[in-house]
Amino acid sequence: MSSADFNSRVLTRVPRHDFVGRGDELDRIVKHANAQNGRGLLLLMTPSAGCSELLRQAYDQLFNQQSDIIPLYYAFTRHETTAVSAAIEFLQTVLQQYLAFRRKEPALCRAPITLQDVLELAPSSDLEWIEPLVKMYERIRFSNDNKALVRFCLGAPQRIPVRSGKAFVMFDGAQLADDLNGSVVLGAELLRVFGRSGQSFVIAGLRRQILDSARAAESNFELLDLLRLEQLRSEEAHSLVDHVALRSKVVLSREVRDLLVQQFDGSPFFITNFLQAARDRNLALNTYLDCERLYVDELLGGHIHHHFTNLLEEMAPHIDKRVRLIRVMWEAAASDEKSASVEGWRRRLEVEPAEFENTLHQLHIQEFVNWTGATVDATTGSQTWKDYLRVAYRLAIKADSRALVVAETIADSLKRAPNTMARHYKQSDRIDLRRVVGTFDCQRVPAVLFDYRDFSKTYKGMDEVELQSQIASEANLVKLPQIVHVASCYAFDSGSRKAYEEERCVVAHGFEDGIYTDAQQTVWLIADLESKLEVDLELAKSWFDRLDSLARQNDFQRYRVWLISNEGFDEPAGDLLRQHEAFCSSKRQLEILIQQIGATLAMQPAPVETADEFLMVVPMGEENELLAASAVEQIARRLTFPPQAINQIKTAIVEACINASEHSHSPDRKIYQRFRVESDKLVVTISSRGIMPTNIGSNNAHLSKQESSDSAAEERRGWGLKLIRSLMDEVEFQRVDEGTSLRMTKYLRTS
Amino acid sequence: MDISTGATVKSHCVGTTAIVYASDYLNKLTGEQIERECRRQLDSGCRALVIDFADTQLVNSIGISILLGIIDIAEKSGAQVVFSDVNNQTIQLFDMLGLTRHVALAKNEQEALSTLSGFNPTLTLH
Numbered sequence: 118m119s120s121a122d123f124n125s126r127v128l129t130r131v132p133r134h135d136f137v138g139r140g141d142e143l144d145r146i147v148k149h150a151n152a153q154n155g156r157g158l159l160l161l162m163t164p165s166a167g168c169s170e171l172l173r174q175a176y177d178q179l180f181n182q183q184s185d186i187i188p189l190y191y192a193f194t195r196h197e198t199t200a201v202s203a204a205i206e207f208l209q210t211v212l213q214q215y216l217a218f219r220r221k222e223p224a225l226c227r228a229p230i231t232l233q234d235v236l237e238l239a240p241s242s243d244l245e246w247i248e249p250l251v252k253m254y255e256r257i258r259f260s261n262d263n264k265a266l267v268r269f270c271l272g273a274p275q276r277i278p279v280r281s282g283k284a285f286v287m288f289d290g291a292q293l294a295d296d297l298n299g300s301v302v303l304g305a306e307l308l309r310v311f312g313r314s315g316q317s318f319v320i321a322g323l324r325r326q327i328l329d330s331a332r333a334a335e336s337n338f339e340l341l342d343l344l345r346l347e348q349l350r351s352e353e354a355h356s357l358v359d360h361v362a363l364r365s366k367v368v369l370s371r372e373v374r375d376l377l378v379q380q381f382d383g384s385p386f387f388i389t390n391f392l393q394a395a396r397d398r399n400l401a402l403n404t405y406l407d408c409e410r411l412y413v414d415e416l417l418g419g420h421i422h423h424h425f426t427n428l429l430e431e432m433a434p435h436i437d438k439r440v441r442l443i444r445v446m447w448e449a450a451a452s453d454e455k456s457a458s459v460e461g462w463r464r465r466l467e468v469e470p471a472e473f474e475n476t477l478h479q480l481h482i483q484e485f486v487n488w489t490g491a492t493v494d495a496t497t498g499s500q501t502w503k504d505y506l507r508v509a510y511r512l513a514i515k516a517d518s519r520a521l522v523v524a525e526t527i528a529d530s531l532k533r534a535p536n537t538m539a540r541h542y543k544q545s546d547r548i549d550l551r552r553v554v555g556t557f558d559c560q561r562v563p564a565v566l567f568d569y570r571d572f573s574k575t576y577k578g579m580d581e582v583e584l585q586s587q588i589a590s591e592a593n594l595v596k597l598p599q600i601v602h603v604a605s606c607y608a609f610d611s612g613s614r615k616a617y618e619e620e621r622c623v624v625a626h627g628f629e630d631g632i633y634t635d636a637q638q639t640v641w642l643i644a645d646l647e648s649k650l651e652v653d654l655e656l657a658k659s660w661f662d663r664l665d666s667l668a669r670q671n672d673f674q675r676y677r678v679w680l681i682s683n684e685g686f687d688e689p690a691g692d693l694l695r696q697h698e699a700f701c702s703s704k705r706q707l708e709i710l711i712q713q714i715g716a717t718l719a720m721q722p723a724p725v726e727t728a729d730e731f732l733m734v735v736p737m738g739e740e741n742e743l744l745a746a747s748a749v750e751q752i753a754r755r756l757t758f759p760p761q762a763i764n765q766i767k768t769a770i771v772e773a774c775i776n777a778s779e780h781s782h783s784p785d786r787k788i789y790q791r792f793r794v795e796s797d798k799l800v801v802t803i804s805s806r807g808i809m810p811t812n813i814g815s816n817n818a819h820l821s822k823q824e825s826s827d828s829a830a831e832e833r834r835g836w837g838l839k840l841i842r843s844l845m846d847e848v849e850f851q852r853v854d855e856g857t858s859l860r861m862t863k864y865l866r867t868s
Numbered sequence: 869m870d871i872s873t874g875a876t877v878k879s880h881c882v883g884t885t886a887i888v889y890a891s892d893y894l895n896k897l898t899g900e901q902i903e904r905e906c907r908r909q910l911d912s913g914c915r916a917l918v919i920d921f922a923d924t925q926l927v928n929s930i931g932i933s934i935l936l937g938i939i940d941i942a943e944k945s946g947a948q949v950v951f952s953d954v955n956n957q958t959i960q961l962f963d964m965l966g967l968t969r970h971v972a973l974a975k976n977e978q979e980a981l982s983t984l985s986g987f988n989p990t991l992t993l994h
Contacts, residue, residue, distance in 0.1 A: 578897075578904030580876050743893065746926065764926075764957040771928050836929035836965055843964050 127180045127223040128173040128190055135360045138353030138385065139171045145344055146175040146319060150186050150285040155315045155340070157308075159331060161324035162346040164484045165499070167385035168321045171346070172287045175319075180218060185282040189214050189274060192289035195427070200306070201263050203294065204270035208254060209235075211273045211284075212247065219243065219281070243281065250276055271310040284316055291322030291330065292482060308334035312341075321346075326482045348383035351545075361389055365396035372806070372854045373402045375784070376534055379541045380412070380500065387501055390420035405854045409530040413523055416501075416508050425505045432479045440513050441466050442476070446485065447510035449495035450503055456492040504530075535854070542784055543621075543647075548707060550643055551603045554625040556714045559599050563591035566710045567700035569685040588709060597714070598627035598639050606642070610667050621645040624667070640676040642668055649779060652682040652701075657690035661699055681707055733790040735774070737783065737805075742774035745790055745803075752792050753799055756865055765844040766863050770801060772837040773859050777805035797865050798846075804858040877905040885916040885984055887952075887977055894927040899934030906938050910945045917942055918980040922953035932965055939970050948972075952980040 126132065136143075142160075149158045162168045172190055179188035191210050193203060212235045217225035219240060230238070232251050239247045250273065257266050274284035288294075294304040304322075308331055311318045320327060324345065331341065349357060358374045361367075369377075369392075381387040394415055395402055402408050415421040433439035445465050449457050463473045481488040485498045498506075508526060511517040565571045565588075576584050606622040622644040629637040642664040646652055660680055668676040678699040680686070685703035686694065694701045702710070733748055735741045746767040753763045770790075777788050783805045791802040842848050847862040876898075878889040886909035891898045906917055917938070935951075942949045952974040954962070962968045974980035 578876075578900035578902075580901075740893065740895065740897075742928075743926070761957060767926060768928070768957070768961065771926065775928060775930065836933065840929055840961065840964060 125177070125181055125223045127177045127217070127226055129177045130170060130173065131360075131364070133174065133177075135364060136170060136174050137356040137360050138349045139174075139346075142171055142344060142346060143174055143178070146172070146287075147178050149317060149319065149342070150175070150179055150188065151184070153186065153283050153285075153317050156317055157311060157336075157341045158317070158319045158344055159327050159341055160319055160321035160344050160346055161327055162321060163348060164323060165384040165386040166346045166348050167389070168346050169289050170385075172289050172319065172321060176287065179285065180223065183218075183221065187215060187218050187277065187282040187284050189284055189286045190289065191286065193291060193293040195293065195431075200267055200294075204267040205258075208270040208273050211286075212250075215243075215277065215284075246276055246278055267306060268310060271307060272314075274316060275314050285318065286311065286316070287319040287321070289321050291320045292326035293322075294330075304330035305334040308336050312336050323482050323484075325484065329482075349385060350383065351378055351541075354378040354381075354383040354385075354388065357385055357388055358392070361392045362402075365392050367392050367395045367400070367402060369395075369402035370404070370854075373405065373408045375541075376405060376408055376538060376854075379537045380408075380534070382499060382501075384499070384501075386424075387421065390424070391415060394419050405531055405534045409527050409534065412504075412530055413508075413526045416505050416526065417519070417523065421501060421505065425502065425509075428483060429509075432476050438466065438468060443506065443509050444514050446480075446495050447506045447514075449493070450498065450506060453496055455494045455496055457495065459488070459491055459493050462493055545784060548645065548704070548711070550621070550623045550645060553707070553711060553714070554600045554603055554623070554627075554641065554643065557597035557600050557627070558714075559596060559631050560714050561594040561596050562710055562713045563588055564593045564595045565591060566706045566713070567595065567679065567702055568691075568695070569701045569703055569706065570688065570691040570695070572703070572706050573685060588713075596630065598629050598641070599631040600625045600627040600641070602626040606644075606664070606667060609671055621647075622664075635674070638675060640668065640673040641679055642673075642676060643679045643681070646680060646682040648682045648684065651684050651687040652680070652690050653687050654689040654693060657686055657693055657701070661694060661697060665697070733792070735788045735790065737774075737778040737786045737788060741788075742771045742778075745770050745774055745788070748790075749792060749799075749801060752794060753863075756794060756799055758799070758863070758865060762863060762866075766799065766801070766861075769841045769844040769861055769863075770803065772841050773801075773803040773861065776837050776841075776859070777803060798862050799865070800860065800862045802858060802860045876901045879905050879909065881909070881914065882981060884914050885918060885981060886910075886914040887918040887920055887980075889920045889922070890924045892923050892925045894921075894924055894931035894935075896930045896934070899931040903934055903938050903941070907941065910942065910947055914947065916948040916950070916984045918950050918952055918974070918977060918984070920952045920977055920980075921955070921958060922976075924955070924958060927958050927961060929965070932961065932967060936967060936970070939967075948984055950974050950980040950983055952977050 124133075129136070146158065146160075149156070160168055160172075169192060172192075176188045176190040179186050189211050191207050209232065212232070213228075213230060214226055216235060216238050217223060220238070225238070232254075236244070236248060236251060254269065257269050260266070274286050277284050288307060291304055291307065294307060304326070307320060311320070312334065331338070348354075355374060355378055358369070358377055362369050362374070377388055377391065381391065391411070395411055398411070398414075400407065400411060402411070412421075429439055429442065433442045445462055449462075459477070462477070463470065466473060466476070468476070477486070477488050477493065480486045485495070485502060487494040487497050504526070508522055511522045512519065565575065576587070579587070603623050603625045606624055609624055623642075625641040625643065627639055627641065628634075629639055644660050644664060646656065646660060648656065657680060661678055664678045668678075678694075678697065680694065680699065680701045681704065682701075683704045685706075686701045691701060733745065735745050749766055749770050750763055753766055758766070774788050777783070785806060787805065789804045791800075791804075793800040793802075841859075841861065845861040846864045847860075849860045851858040851860060877891075880887055886906070888902055888905050888909070890902055894902075902919065906919075909917065919935070919938070939949050950972045951962075953976050954973060959968070959973065962971075972980075972983055974983050
């Protein structure tokens with residue numbers, strides 16, 4: 118057995134540098150250990166957020182620290198069936214890890230040793246407490262007093278003499294403790310024993326279960342700290358995918374990486390298991406198709422399948438009940454019914470009230486449902502859970518053929534993937550309205566920021582410096598309310614969920630002047646509309662009516678409608694909104710407002726990716742299309758294209774870049790350009806990531822001025838594509854998993 | 869001759885005709901600047917607009933759509949519009965998008981003024 122050095126891996130499964138996304142939480146646990154203030158830390162985990170490796174990393178850090186803090190880690194597993202056997206296993210683990218720490222021998226933690234081995238390996242200075250402990254354990258073990266035995270085992274860390282150090286125990290998977298058979302409820306017992314021990318400790322598990330246990334144990338919450346463990350944020354999850362893929366030698370594209378993060382909602386558990394499945398099958402994940410095929414394999418028989426199947430088997434050990442449970446849950450989830458009757462569920466499940474309550478409790482703990490007494494909502498589970506449930510339902514209840522289920526699930530997943538990414542990109546691209554209104558706080562801002570027509574008349578086309586200066590000197594100011602609550606519109610009108618995108622349409626409750634009286638109470642209903650050009654009367658009216666109706670339905674006494682659109686509103690739309698005293702702003706006005714009130718935009722540029730040698734990468738905007746045009750001019754000159762042709766190529770590239778910038782909601786805000794020179798032609802490929810425009814490849818240019826004014830949005834889009842097709846010899850749009858790829862060829866003519 | 873020294877778009881007036889100079893790249897930003905200047909000139913009483921493209925090397929479709937808007941605005945104000953000194957490549961683009969059906973083209977600023985003078989006998993040149 119080798120001695121520990123500063124970076125020994127003891128319990129961790131991945132090296133520290135490969136452990137991504139939980140740095141803050143790791144620091145918090147280690148600080149908690151080092152503080153030794155006798156407080157407990159409850160680590161409240163969202164299902165499948167993963168906390169085991171976090172605790173093991175904390176363990177290794179403390180082990181390598183070799184201070185007077187003695188780290189002890191114990192994970193409850195499904196293999197233990199009773200509270201007594203789990204407690205005995207805990208005692209064994211404590212002694213084994215104590216010895217490993219004292220002897221600085223990491224391998225001892227993993228060695229298969231017995232209590233007799235412990236006695237033999239213990240330093241002589243420790244025998245004086247370990248020997249009596251083992252003897253007492255053997256006496257109590259055969260006393261038939263299970264409660265005494267459990268308490269004795271759990272109390273083992275307290276028997277470590279102060280001169281040897283202070284034990285710091287971390288319990289993992291504590292939700293399993295309550296499922297153990299026997300006369301002792303272990304989860305609550307843990308909290309009782311450690312809550313009174315005066316030692317610092319961590320108990321980690323599913324958030325709903327841990328809090329329930331703490332209440333059942335009548336814990337003193339003043340002595341408990343809480344640490345919530347959510348799913349990873351996007352950038353952390355991207356990093357996790359990259360690290361796991363590299364470690365597992367799984368080749369995957371950026372598009373698949375991003376899809377995995379969204380599809381699994383940043384869950385480290387699912388992401389890691391999925392990539393391990395790819396490694397096991399030696400699969401490369403280059404396309405959405407590669408990804409979804411493996412996903413469906415996983416749903417039907419892989420890690421994901423086993424994870425959910427095991428949970429269901431615990432909740433409903435008998436097959437008949439399990440099948441009924443799958444039926445009831447899937448039908449409730451599919452119907453989108455948010456408040457089904459609990460009694461109705463019980464009748465359909467055909468179980469006794471006590472057993473039913475236990476099942477419902479477990480479903481609630483796993484967050485497959487939200488159970489609030491008389492009603493149950495099965496629409497809340499993760500997408501992966503719902504996919505598993507649907508597959509299980511089709512196979513077990515509908516008895517569909519496996520081939521059909523596989524084929525249709527792959528097809529459905531593939532159809533869903535671009536929408537998943539589109540939704541994500543739109544959300545990333547949007548301005549966070551919640552944050553904006555949350556910063557209002559009774560500040561005074563120029564009224565012109567809420568009236569697009571006035572703004573357009575005075576400021577459109579104005580030089581930026583002059584604009585900032587004039588905005589600063591605006592005398593007509595409005596005082597914003599203090600906002601006290603913001604929620605999505607569909608939280609107020611669940612019947613119209615599809616009409617509202619969560620973050621683009623919000624209801625903000627507040628008070629004028631920050632005075633909390635009925636007279637000062639106000640509600641702002643805000644929608645950020647999607648439109649490439651000025652919003653017309655029809656769209657403005659439909660949104661005004663929708664929000665106005667929402668306000669009336671909810672009996673808001675004083676309210677204000679505020680519509681926002683990228684390019685503002687045309688005159689009739691502006692007139693209508695003004696008539697109803699509604700506010701309307703362009704994105705530019707909103708940006709200025711944000712500057713004025715000091716809010717921060719949610720939109721963050723993605724990190725720069727490395728371009729390969731054939732690629733020229735240009736950031737979107739800032740007239741950077743001119744850089745692309747300039748580059749192609751140099752290349753075309755080498756091919757001796759005549760000046761007119763060069764100008765045509767340049768114009769086509771400018772249009773392609775504008776098209777990519779305008780339509781893609783690109784996550785990295787970059788345009789990728791490939792120039793290929795051949796003997797008789799120049800081939801230019803312009804691509805960007807993001808969303809494929811629905812009309813891509815269409816050729817509906819409107820040439821007459823009258824026609825164009827009738828359909829302004831199509832006009833501009835149509836003009837760009839029309840120009841490209843006219844100026845280049847061959848133009849081809851290629852559909853890729855996400856984004857657009859436009860290939861343009863210009864032939865060199867000798868004439 | 870009334871010379872405007874606007875921060876971004878050069879222009880000057882010859883009688884009731886405003887001559888507005890487009891920059892080397894006509895896009896959304898510079899198009900809106902031209903539109904703003906044209907509106908300003910019309911509001912101050914100009915009855916005709918000459919937009920000079922002598923410096924313009926490159927145009928894009930958004931810039932062209934804004935030009936179309938300017939022609940509309942001028943029409944509503946009863947003003948004439950002439951584009952002057954447009955290079956061949958840009959004329960080709962204007963043709964493709966039908967813009968040349970709605971506006972007169974002149975070889976240079978002088979020809980534009982003459983065209984307007986011929987069209988409107990009351991126009992006075994200084």
